[in-house]
Amino acid sequence: MAWIETVLRTYPPIAVFIALAFGYWFGKFNYRGLGLGAVTSTLIAAVAIGQLNIPISPMVGSFFFLLFLFAVGYGVGPQFVRGLAKDGLKQALFAVVVCLLCLGSTWLAARLAGYNAGTAAGLFAGSQTLSASMGLATDSINQLSISGAQKQSLLNEMPVAYAVTYLFGTVGSAIILALLGPKLLRIDIVKECADYESSMGGMNHAQSGDLAWHPYEIRAFQVGETTAVNGQTVSEIEHLFPHGGVFIERLRRGTEILAAKSDAVVKTGDILAITGPRHVLIDVIGAHAKEVDDRELLSVPMEGIDVFVTSKAIAGKTIAQISKMPEAHGVFLCKISRGLTGEEIPLLPKTVVQRGDVLSVSGRTADTTIAAKAWGRVDRPGSITDVMTLALAITIGCLIGAITIHIGSIPLTLSTAGGALIAGLITGWIRSIHPTFGYIPTSTVWFMNSVGLNVFIAGVGIASGPTFVAGLEHLGAGIFLWGVFATTLPLVLSIFIGKYLFRFHPAILLGACAGARTTTAALGMINEIAHSQVPTLGYTVTYAVGNTLLTIWGMVIILLMT
Numbered sequence: 001m002a003w004i005e006t007v008l009r010t011y012p013p014i015a016v017f018i019a020l021a022f023g024y025w026f027g028k029f030n031y032r033g034l035g036l037g038a039v040t041s042t043l044i045a046a047v048a049i050g051q052l053n054i055p056i057s058p059m060v061g062s063f064f065f066l067l068f069l070f071a072v073g074y075g076v077g078p079q080f081v082r083g084l085a086k087d088g089l090k091q092a093l094f095a096v097v098v099c100l101l102c103l104g105s106t107w108l109a110a111r112l113a114g115y116n117a118g119t120a121a122g123l124f125a126g127s128q129t130l131s132a133s134m135g136l137a138t139d140s141i142n143q144l145s146i147s148g149a150q151k152q153s154l155l156n157e158m159p160v161a162y163a164v165t166y167l168f169g170t171v172g173s174a175i176i177l178a179l180l181g182p183k184l185l186r187i188d189i190v191k192e193c194a195d196y197e198s199s200m201g202g203m204n205h206a207q208s209g210d211l212a213w214h215p216y217e218i219r220a221f222q223v224g225e226t227t228a229v230n231g232q233t234v235s236e237i238e239h240l241f242p243h244g245g246v247f248i249e250r251l252r253r254g255t256e257i258l259a260a261k262s263d264a265v266v267k268t269g270d271i272l273a274i275t276g277p278r279h280v281l282i283d284v285i286g287a288h289a290k291e292v293d294d295r296e297l298l299s300v301p302m303e304g305i306d307v308f309v310t311s312k313a314i315a316g317k318t319i320a321q322i323s324k325m326p327e328a329h330g331v332f333l334c335k336i337s338r339g340l341t342g343e344e345i346p347l348l349p350k351t352v353v354q355r356g357d358v359l360s361v362s363g364r365t366a367d368t369t370i371a372a373k374a375w376g377r378v379d380r381p382g383s384i385t386d387v388m389t390l391a392l393a394i395t396i397g398c399l400i401g402a403i404t405i406h407i408g409s410i411p412l413t414l415s416t417a418g419g420a421l422i423a424g425l426i427t428g429w430i431r432s433i434h435p436t437f438g439y440i441p442t443s444t445v446w447f448m449n450s451v452g453l454n455v456f457i458a459g460v461g462i463a464s465g466p467t468f469v470a471g472l473e474h475l476g477a478g479i480f481l482w483g484v485f486a487t488t489l490p491l492v493l494s495i496f497i498g499k500y501l502f503r504f505h506p507a508i509l510l511g512a513c514a515g516a517r518t519t520t521a522a523l524g525m526i527n528e529i530a531h532s533q534v535p536t537l538g539y540t541v542t543y544a545v546g547n548t549l550l551t552i553w554g555m556v557i558i559l560l561m562t
Contacts, residue, residue, distance in 0.1 A: 005052050012056050012462075019046040019458040020451070038450065039131045039457055040166050043159060046458040050465015061459030065135045066420045068452030070394050071445050072132065072547060073424020078356025078432035079339050079544035080425055088541040091512055094494075094502050095545035098516035101490035102128045103553045107560050109482040115161075117141065117561035118154030119475065122161025124557050127486035129169040129519055130547075131453060133554025134158055134460065139415040140558035143404070156464045160471040165483025170521055172484065176491045177510050178525035184495050187506045193532035196507035201320060201349030216332050216362060218249065218275045220297050221289040225268050228288065235262040245323075246276035246285075247330045249364055252297045273297045275330070275363065304334070304362040307372045308379040309355055310435050320349035327374040330367030335360040339540040343523070346533040356432040377435045381442065389427065389438040397423025418552060425548065491517065504538065511535030515542030518550060 008015045023042025029035055036044075073080075083092035106127060110120035121137035124130075141154050182189045223230055229237045234248045248260040252271040258264070266272065271292050274281065309315060314322050322328055336345040337358040345351060353359070358379055361368055372378045401419020414422070431438045440448075464471075491513060498509045507530070514522040515538060526535045 008049070008052060008054050012054055013060070015046075015049050015052075015054050015056070015462055016060070016455060016458045019049055019461065020454055023454060023458070035170075036167065037170070038454055040163065042454045043163055043457050043461045046461025047159070047163070047465045047468045050462040050468065053466055054462055056459050056462045058459065058463070061456040062416075064452040064455035065417060066394055066398065066452075067448040068456065069132065069135070069417055069421040069551070070390065070397070070424035070427075071440075071448035071452065072551070073421045073426075074428035074431075074438075074440060075424075075445060075449070076339060076544035076547055077425045077428025077430075078354070079540050080548055081429045082354055082356075083541040083545050090502060091515075091538065091541040092545050094498060094504070094512055095516040095542040096549065097497060098490060098494045098513065098542070099546055099549040099553065101493055102486075102517065102550060103556060103560075105489040106486045106557060109486045110557075110561060113478060113482050115479075115482075115561075116154060116157065117144075117558050118157040119161045119479070120561045121154075121554060121557050122158035122163075123165055123479065123483060123486060124553065125158075126162040126165030127169045127483040128517065128550055128553075129166060129173065130550040130554075131162070131457060132551045133557075134162060135456060136415055136417045136551060136554035137558050138460075139417050140555045143413065143415075144558075144562060155460075156467040157471050157475070159460050159464045160468055160475060161479055161483075164472070164475070164479050165486070168480070168484050169487050170519070172487045173491060173514075173517060173519040174522040174525045176488060177495075177514055177519070177522045178529050180492075181495055181510045181513070181526075182529075184492065185499060185506055185509070189506070189510070189526075189530045190532070192506040193530045193534040196505055196534050197346070197348055197532065200346075200351065216245075216275060217278050217281060218273060218298055218300060218302065219281050219285075220252075220271050220273050220292045220294040221285055222292050223266055223268055223270045223272065224290065227268075229266055230268055232266055233262065234260045234264045234266065237266065241276070241280060241284075245332055246274060246280055247363075249273045249275055249300050249330065250297065252294060257297055271297060273300060275300075275302075275332075301365040302363065303365045303368055304360065305368050305372060306379040307359045307361060308376045308435055309353060309357045309359060310376040310433055311374060314353050314375050315355045316352060318350045318352055319347065322353060325374075327371045331361050331363040331371045333359060333361055339543060343536050343540055344533055345536055345540075351537070356428075382439060383441060384439075385441060385444050386437075386439050390440065393423040393427045393438070394420050397421075415555060418555065421548065421551060507532075507534045508538030510538075512538030512542045515539035516546040518543055518547045 019042050022045035024038050026041035026045070027036055027038030082088045083095070103124070106120065106124040110123060115123065118141065121134060125133045137158065138155060141151055144151065238247055250260045250273050251258050251264070251266070253267070271294055274285065319333065333347060336347065336351070336353065337343065337360070338345050338354070338356070359375070361371060397419035398416040399419070401414035401416045404413040427438050494513045494516065495509070498504045498512060504512055510526050511523060514526060523535065523539050527533055
């Protein structure tokens with residue numbers, strides 16, 4: 001044991017890696033999406049390791065924390081900017097209100113309990129489940145005009161309050177929104193989501209089969225003398241299936257294979273290569289036409305690709321509108337992913353596509369190529385990060401954030417952390433318009449986002465380890481109860497504000513509350529109870545705004561408490 005202590009004190013980075021290993025291992029255990037998570041597990045492991053009095057340089061944590069904040073801004077940039085635009089302004093304003101409620105409830109709890117600024121920052125980060133706010137709080141504490149010992153005392157109490165209040169912050173948020181929320185609204189969330197889908201042009205299973213992830217196939221059918229489509233054009237036949245997404249790829253006439261032009265007239269004896277959902281091909285077309293095994297005709301190059309949306313031509317348009325565009329011919333939309341968390345958006349006719357969305361489409365290679373060129377660019381996984389843009393953006397953001405303006409004795413500054421966050425927002429937004437700019441692979445964004453934050457948290461935990469137990473004894477059980485208060489009050493108020501003031505549809509209201517509080521676990525439980533992905537429509541814009549503001553509130557809570 002003495003040898004291990006000597007090694008860890010001599011080589012502190014080893015302690016960080018141990019904390020990460022245990023943190024990610026324990027963090028993967030959850031029940032229905034609810035668990036401690038990697039961040040809290042890493043903090044607990046780091047605090048345990050910190051009992052050995054291991055010296056840890058704050059520079060390591062600061063470096064990774066800047067990478068983390070940039071990655072956060074980079075991921076939510078398109079949705080954040082869209083939230084400030086006209087079509088997302090209502091949800092953005094709602095997110096601002098919720099974030100102010102979160103800040104106000106924490107400030108009130110800290111004042112009533114008599115906590116100092118460090119405990120208040122930890123209470124805020126844990127009760128609102130936003131670990132990133134501790135980074136900005138740390139920067140703000142370090143800029144206070146107090147002694148070094150006083151600063152360290154505040155910094156030591158922050159992770160204690162965070163660790164105690166985080167569990168209810170996560171589990172309680174999911175319970176309040178998913179289980180208590182529908183009762184407070186006096187609604188049947190399943191029925192509300194079904195009604196919303198209907199209002200958005202959705203259909204029941206009997207009419208359309210699954211709304212997403214259709215098992216698309218290509219099959220060949222021969223036109224007989226009594227076939228209803230005999231004598232009609234390709235375009236007319238395709239329009240017989242307005243909800244089925246059926247396309248004629250090409251046709252065989254005698255021994256010749258012809259391209260299926262829209263004005264081509266189908267004749268008796270023609271064999272048509274048709275793509276569409278399996279249930280339409282088998283149950284509808286197969287019941288009225290003879291299926292033929294024509295391997296040469298069916299040898300059509302098909303592919304599935306992801307398209308990163310950048311074009312104004314489809315941004316802001318519904319799926320129904322896009323489906324009528326010439327470049328959409330022969331293309332099947334399988335999934336829409338949106339935001340940093342890649343949330344799947346419901347595929348409904350009135351679902352609106354936005355810049356920065358990733359459309360998963362399938363179809364004939366020639367058709368998907370045309371669609372990708374018109375809508376944006378193929379989002380093929382790359383392996384090379386535009387490090388120059390990343391480093392330059394963080395540098396500029398940090399330089400701007402380093403500017404401090406004093407109002408009396410109070411220093412006002414974005415801090416280098418805030419500057420990195422804003423740099424990420426701007427970079428991510430610009431890339432949604434110019435996809436060749438500032439490319440960062442998804443895996444790299446994940447590393448910066450997850451590992452970046454956890455290295456910072458590990459450093460905080462190891463540094464505060466020797467005083468953690470004493471701090472926990474000092475704060476007592478009261479900190480947990482105040483955490484319950486700070487978690488519950490803004491969520492309950494936001495449910496009623498969303499219903500009566502913003503008048504959101506009940507199907508998306510709870511998703512909007514989850515997004516503004518950046519609680520993905522709650523969204524997962526809401527979707528599970530609703531048996532629908534509709535609540536996600538209220539999540540993405542509010543998540544982008546909430547993630548940004550709640551992070552910045554880590555600095556604001558320090559200013560309010562000093």
